[in-house]
Amino acid sequence: METERIRIIVAKPGLDGHDRGAKVVAAALRDAGMEVIYTGLRQTPEMIVEAALQEDADVIALSILSGAHMTHFPRVLELMREKGMEDILLTGGGIIPEADMAELEALGTGRLFGPGTDTTDIVAYIQQWHASRSDAS
């Protein structure tokens, strides 16, 4: 039986131009069989959530290396709640100190990944999340 392809938005919110990580992760997710939509740079939280709705995405992954993660993650989460997107996973990574990661995860994001992460760990995490969501529904 063919499994449903996971659809994922990879986005760069705010002014941060460091796109190496986002592109490497996007390529790894694509090679793992996911449908990847890369938004490009300088997306507002509104644009990202809108793109996720339009594209019927299962997952939103944000890449932030500028230090603005405590602004952008909560805002995206808030918009997702407003739009009733509770079954969508918000994950991501970048230069995010551990204490901030814990705080964001407590707010309701999925796992966040720091520098040096193996992309296979990210792939495995998203696949597991997707499998458990499918089981639940």
Place this chain on the structure above:
Amino acid sequence: MSAQDDGKIQAERDAWAEKAAAQSEWKDHWFTTSSEPIEPLYTPLDLDDHDYHRDLGFPGSYPFTRGVYTNLYRGRLWTMRMFAGFGTAEDTNARFHYLLERGQTGLSTAFDLPTLYGYDSDHEFSTGEVGRCGVAVSSLEDMEILFDRIDLGSVSTSMTINSPAAVLLAFYVAAAERQGVGPEKLSGTTQNDILKEYIAQKEFIFPPEPSMRLITDTVEYCTRHMPRWHPISISGYHIREAGSTAAQELAFTLADGFAYVEAALERGLAVDEFAPRLSFFFNAHNDFFEEIAKYRAARRIYARRMREKYGARNERSLLMRFHTQTAGCSLTAQQPENNIVRVAIQALAGVLGGTQSLHTNSMDETLALPSDKAVKIALRTQQIIAHESGVTNSIDPLAGSYLLESLTDRMETEAEAYFDRIDELGGVIPAIEKGFFQQEIARAAYRYQREIEQRQRTIVGVNDFVDPGEKIEIPILEITDEMQDRQIARLRALRARRDDNAAGRALEEIDRVCREGENVMPALIEAAKAWCTLGEIVDVMREVFGTYTEPAMF
């Protein structure tokens, strides 16, 4: 070398190769950090068609492979220049004084993202970004606070600013004028390299054509009024950080450099008028010999092209002077103290490659902006190389190494091949618009990551020699919202107390010169003095020039 010697070496080399092939090796793939193959042994045979005079020469002599200065570090050590900037202008000014008091010899300013994109600190897009990646500078007032108690007539200042570089340069000139220092006395560098922004760092505002015009305006202005200023630092650093190979860094940077030369020639400037003020900026990554080869090849290619293609006659036009920064992308969040060792090796490569100035990264930079303690260790690393290691005693000490000279030649050949491909695409700007550089870099970055994940490449502490359950025990610099609030309050107070009519007239003048094609610098300096803010000025330019969006590809 005689033919007879050659034959003997060839025979012995073959015999050696046979013995070596019979022995086992502990890994299957041997390649450089740039994924290039590397041989187990280099001999005189690899330098068969080398000509000392043609390919190396003497330090301070064409083609400058061995260095741009006759006595290099015996005359003067490289400038130890630590890149710094966070929070408000007061916060960064305190860091500048901290560094100067500890023996740093030049200043280097990191601006925050809103400043890099030409937004004031109170713009809606600035929310959460003020002071995070660098210092917030929205006005001449901020610039003056940034350099408070620093004599701009004697310090040399580098400013990492690109799209709005002309505006920040105007703030700096105006700040100096208020200190009583004229532009002719100012020494330093504006990065001002927009091409690598489209290629790698992505902090662009305007489309390529008006961006090139603004840069040429600053080159022209500096040529006429700021003889000690380097108007552009043509940067490979960010290209490498985005994931390129060493040869791509070298080739794309030089291609950008030649594009600026051609733009200035089209403006009617004579090559020997402006070329002596061009400077470069490279990365120092992990692969020791590959990096040193890159710097040496860069000097040689540049001197040859500047003389042969652009007809430079002044010897100073042929000199590639460059700044080096150790590779931020090579640092690991895991066991961050190990980064001190990586930085030391990379910095040593920069020094053995003959750099003119050096920034050494701090061990904590994958976690946050550097703390005082981490910055001090990074600076001390340079001082240990300079004063304890002995590597500064002799100039270009690795010249003649069969390995190093072979790698230097290979770098040059690879760069030339890229120049041909860029020409086929119609030049640097068409190649950017086709996504050529971006795709090449993204491919190299992905290959590098795969090599790590497939364990073909070992990163200590990341995919081998891991400390399970490691706790990070180094202090982290925190940027607070209070800094953002303070910055915004100052900016609003400035707008409230200035003469709005004068500011409005200054902005109208900027609009006029932008539309009519006059050099923008004089109008920008006047606007700075009329207390126009960065965001107001750049908004006028956005209106005239439009903005650029890149195609999203991965």
